[in-house]
Amino acid sequence: MWGIRKNFLALGMLSSCFYGSLEALEFGSMGNTSAAMGGAGVALKHSAWGLYYNPALLSSDPRVKMGYSLGIGLKEHNLAKIAKIDIKNMANTAERLVSTFASGSGTNVGEITNVVKDALSSVLTSSGQTPTGNVEQDLQTYLQNHQGGNYSDLITQVLQQVQQSSSLNPEQKDLLSHIAGSIDYGKLDFSQAGAGGVAGLLQDITISKGGDKGLDKAVNDISAVQDILKDNNLNVTSQDGVILQLSSKTMNEKLGSLGVAIFASVYSSMSVKADASRMRLIIDGGNGSYYELTDNGDSFSYKVSNQTDYNNYSLIAALEDSSDAHKLIATSFVLTELPIGYARTFYLKNGNLNIGVTGKFMSAISTQSQMNIKTNIDFKKELTNFASLDNAISSNNFGIDVGALYEVDFPEFRYLTFGLVVKNINSPSFQSTLSDITIKPQYRAGIGYNSKRFNLAFDADLTPNDLIAFSNIRQQSQMIGGGIAFDLKAIDVRVGAMKDLRQDTGLILTGGLNVLGFLDIALQTSTKFTRVENIPIPQYINLRVGGSLSF
Template sequence: MKKFKIALALATALTSVQALEFGTMGSQAFGMGGVGVAIKHSPWGLYYNPSLIAADDGFKVGLHLGIQSKSHNFFQLFNRNFKNLNYDDIAEMTNLLQDSRLNLTSQDGVVLQLPDFGIGALALGGFMNISASGVAKAKLPNLTNGITNVDNIDLETNYSVLTLLEVPLGYAFEFETVAGDISIGTAVKYMNLSGTSGNFQIGNNTSLGNTFKDMLKIDLGKSVSNVGVDLGITYEPLDWLAIGLVGKYLNAPSFELGNTTYTINPQARAGVALNFDFFSLGLDADLTANKGLSSDIKTQMIGVGTALDFSLFALRAGLATDLQHTEDLIFSLGLGITFLDVGIQFGKKTNPLNGMPMPDYLALQVGAGFSF
């Protein structure tokens, strides 16, 4: 029970979920390493690049549910005998707690794209990001004879939980020129941010039941709304070649929640893709370093991915890395059967957990989509 209590405390205390990196939405992009700014055969143009609504018009529906975890110096905390911690264990845990984190992200969305009736194309969607952050302070005991017991370790945690809901309405129009087709699109998004914060302690005199009660005291009644604006362009010099550029949150929307002001800085991403009937190959790169609502940790992704999409079967693969943290590579795999999709992403870098290698990055998704 004591080992579980310490593991629960560390898992909760070190959580820092980043909601406002560029993110990954939709089965196609998920399986292709997050690539989507110039990929035409996808319902998720509203999220990645609103100009794609006109560049590949038609009736499209998409649904995405995904969760991911990122860790740093986290699993190493549990590779020890908590009943008898020696001096080396305490010293190593002290160092790890100075820079140890577990990031958990949930990104979910739904999108509906309408065909172009000659006046441009429209799309409507709903996207949700869940964000939490926490700071833990460990009170470690002085050792007696080089041995201590887990009962002597106390943890104090300050945490916050944020949920961001976006409801975008997108419009795009395609211009045909002698040098190729140019599509321009924009998305105006109603945004609502809600959240809470608090603190709790875990130690020798703390019951597990009270700890769960403290964790579940999440009042999301506090909320504030604003509007965000995205703008994108797609250039197609050839029918099968697309070059895309998108700017998200160009108006830098801010939210005053309690005594804290949260600002979403503008993001920019460029992409290029080969779009054939049954085959796609794309490359995306963040032009800006993005940080989460509740975290100062920055991300700047670059990814490459490919897909084979047939009427009843799809296979996708991709590779990505974070230019701000280049020590890890992220592999992506996706499988689609009829209108259902599943996917997995995992990092190359691993750390042991009770003798088993655990990837520092792991993500899973399920989704559905169709277009005609």
């Protein structure tokens, strides 16, 4: 049975590679103020980071502002399931199934066939019928007499025959005793297998979940591995910056307001690109026998397969041969931006309209690597190679952001603002090793309430933003969020919450504290956790340290 255990060890190695992986590029977050308020900044006047969130903010609060911020964030998608997968149980379960339901030589009737045949013989005899001794014919006769689906008499006899069998070991008896009442006897198949099986052997069995906890766990874990291969990503992001806003009321009224900054961002991503046609769990049982396990939701099927299907469609075979069916793809994208923003206020009857535009020089260093996922791969060595920037490609481009902010000038709503921004409206593109990276336009709207001691803000991405990922299912992000801030003179306190509508990270709670302006700490953390080596890690977390001054 070592071959089966080795097959499932391959799945375990595949799962382990995610713990070294990374991923993402979206609207992002810069500065500590908005980060602590649910990521909202498009209509937040008092923040020093208006140049990043909405250039129109430069003229809405015409003062000199400066700030710095350093941050690092982690986000994973679909990896929580990995922590719950029991590879050892999967291997043990496969061994139990093969040893229980398969013939040792592939030419003689298996013991499970004898158990069902003897049980049918006893039931038919007790009902006044004569069994033929052919398990398939006797089963059909029994089913015709029990069209209502009540198989309790057969189940009782199967349990009795299992315990009386001298060919079954205690582990096999235990398994059959647990699942005897869960077998769909109407779908049992002992006929000649269509792909070269032997007449009389069990060809197909469907078992409802709930009979054996270990079996249920293994089947659910197998489905989880398949889901992870189709839909996955893990990313580490660092967005850092220094910003300066130059303005005053007089300057703004005559010339407008200016802002300059340096933004340095690092996006590191890793995801699996799997061949969807080679995801079936077909097991090599040895001695030329092959079996396929299929999860049907509330039940699972175990049936005879063949070598051709094993070679062409099996997930395990794809991990063993030299094919490129399943690939691990990593991307490192280092982006430096030098933005210069300008904004002007237009005074209207019942409010002020601020229009802003940013032009930015963008320089990127990018590299992408891929490796075929196989059982004999040295993941530690390959991940070390992934971290190297030896084959990195440099390229330059420019980007344009435009934004608008409307300030309501009614007495009851004097502090209310509405903002709209489009970042990277020209879709700047950068070269990379495998595939060029294009930053598509990002649309976001926001609303804010901006008083002297109290601020309230809410933002929403109007469209989903693509992430740098190569998994089978397209990876996107679409954030909504908001928060409140209290200015207590020497100390500012901010709290909020946000949610990614396209990623299953749960509700993300945010908070921050500023002391005397120049020291600020902000934290974002999801309410969903992944346990790695029994240590809970948030599926999304971002920590920022910075500060800002305004005068």
